[in-house]
Amino acid sequence: MKAFYFKPELCDLCRKCEEACSNACKKYRSLPSSKALPHVRAFFSTKGPILRFCKQCEEPPCVDACIGESLQMGPGDFVIQDESRCIGCFMCNMVCPNAAMVPSYIHKKAFKCTKQCDFSDSAPPCVKSCDRGALTFEDVIDTTKKIRRKRMAEIPRK
Amino acid sequence: MSGEKKSFVIVGNCIAGVSAADTLRQYNQRDDVIVIGDEDVPAYSRCLITYYLAGDVEEAHLLSHSPDWYRHRNIKMLLNTKAQRVDPQKKEITVEANRRTKKIAYDQLLIATGASPIFFNAFPYDPEGIIGMRTYGDAKKLKSWAKKGKKALIIGAGFVGLKTAYGLSKRGVKTQVVELLPTVLGRMTDLEASNRIVNRLTSASKGSIEIKLNSSVVGVTKVGAKYRAAMSDGAEAEVDFIVASVGVRANTDLVQGTAIYGKGPIQVDERQKTAAQDVYAAGDVAQSQHIVSKGWIYNAIWPVAAAQGRVAAHNMLGMEKIFAGNLPMNSVDFFHLWITAIGDVQARDSIQCLKYETPAVYQKLLLKDNIPVGFMAIGNVDGAGVIRSMIEQKIPWDEAKKQPYAQLLPIVTQVQEKG
DSSP states (O other), X not given: OEEEEEOGGGOOOOOHHXXXXXXXXXXXOOXXXXXXOOSSXXXXXXXXXXXXXXXXXXXXXXXXXXXXXXXXXXTTTEEEEOGGGOOOOOHHHHHOTTOOSEEETTTTEEEOXXXXXXXXXXXXXXXXXXXXXXXXEXXXXXXXXXXXXXXXXXXXXX | XXXXXXXXXXXOOSHHHHHHHHHHHHHOXXXXXXXXXXXXXXXXXXXXXXXXXXXXXXXXXXXXXXXXXXXXXTEEXXXXXXXXXXXXXXXXXXEEETTEEEEEEOSEEEEOOOEEXXXXXXXXXXXXXXXXXXXXXXXXXXXXXXXXXOEEEEEOOSHHHHHHHHHHHHTTOEXXXXXXXXXXXXXXXXXXXXXXXXXXXXXXXXXXXXXXXXXXXXXXXXXXXXXXXXXXXXXXXXXXXXEEOSOEEEOOGGGTTSTTOOSSSEEOOTTOBOSSTTEEEOGXXXXXXXXXXXXXXXXXXXXXXXXXXXXXXXXXXXXXXXXXXXXXXXXXXXXXEEEEEEEOOSXXXXXXXXXEEOSSXXXXXXXXXXXXXXXXXXXXXXXXXXXXXXXXXXXXXXXXXXXXXXXXXXXXXXXXXXX
8 A cells, every 4th residue: 555645844835736636636526627626735834834635544534424425435545535425514624633635615525635646657646746755655664554543643743 | 153154233224334234244244244224215324314405415315325235245134124122131133014023133233223303292293294304204204395485493403403494495495493592503602603603594595594592492283284383482483394403312212121221322332332242332322432521422423423333343243443432523514604513612611712703714722721622613614623633632732733734723823822
């Protein structure tokens, strides 16, 4: 299993990942293309650059919380989404410890990366677009899922 | 005995039941899995029935689990079947279908019978005009009653009551909601939040929803085809039908008189085990431990039911799995005004309260001994899960607010704490 990793110290907030994600995903979303939302979202805070993305929890709380059965566990331990079933209650946003669900008030839907952009032989577009190596797609080496989940939600201590 | 097939019986065909059945099949393809449901349809998204009433989702969307879903997983489904008794000594249950009773033996039993709407003597259940909003059948009935120009009364301004009012108003029904408390959504709001929601509901529905707080229904009389309701403040309302949404009661009839039944909803431990051997309970029929206070909590919400069903299934298979604990929470929108509430959101003594207020957004965070215990957001709910995680992990606020994802929330970035 592979997962996304982010190193904030390498990020310069160029937002190329957002653009690449949005462009790649446009084709798979049934929404008007001008409104395609990126699923990786960079934002600047007083604590430095921050990137929102799905950390692929082992037992994803978003799947349990989804009252419309829109979010489901897909192949490769990745939560996939049938956006036509999303009714915009934002229960998923209420339980995601990593703010990976992006609520869209205009669409009345929450969005997440579903890895629909095909990258079977290489890295996903968002990772390819990152020339500073801040966003990577690597094998998960953690031995237990629990530790992984905990680490994902952990507070970085400086 | 290793050659003999075991029998996993699940009473209840909603999310706790199907998530358990699904999990059982993930790990065990050999033994029998039987799901018993008292409705005439396979599992559906119960929380969506108000959206279905409003016309926001189609019937096909509501019916999430087709008979094929069960067939592909070799799960035996019995519909229109009511479980009447559990005998934990003989390890069998008595069920009734088509007015015939029969006994079904189990090796491992999961009780996921859910809950039913509460009715009082002042407004007793009447299939012709006083019903709850809980099942697909209820939604279909309301949909057929909800003709333009009709009038409805909703008793109780909880999540179901208000969402039903929203659905009815979209069908052109003039709806009055009566609530005993001074706020809507009970313990999940405060006065400010309640006012914002009431304003949105009344203005966006162009007055077709009217909300009356601090009032209750003291009696209902049938006048011809209509119902006349008398309120505690002396007012009267004449309506075509009434929806009772004052709360739900766990469906524990089948375990009364057995060791499984203690008091109120079935008490379960962190493995979803009841007091009887090989009997588990999950979802709205069960009460379990509050993740923060450690006291008993009855938290009848979908995410909990789904997770508990999965946890119960693991333990029924002999696999170690624990449900970390319960936390009240809910998230919903009314005419594009979103509200998410988590934990304890009503201020009390010794609770520190942070607020962020603008005309469009209201966020409130409650701290007890510097640890987050409750959070509520209206208008902008983005990142609410970050706070939920802090509440569950009991992270001191000084540390928690430095967490990267916390920087998304105005309550963190925009509020200067005093002192």
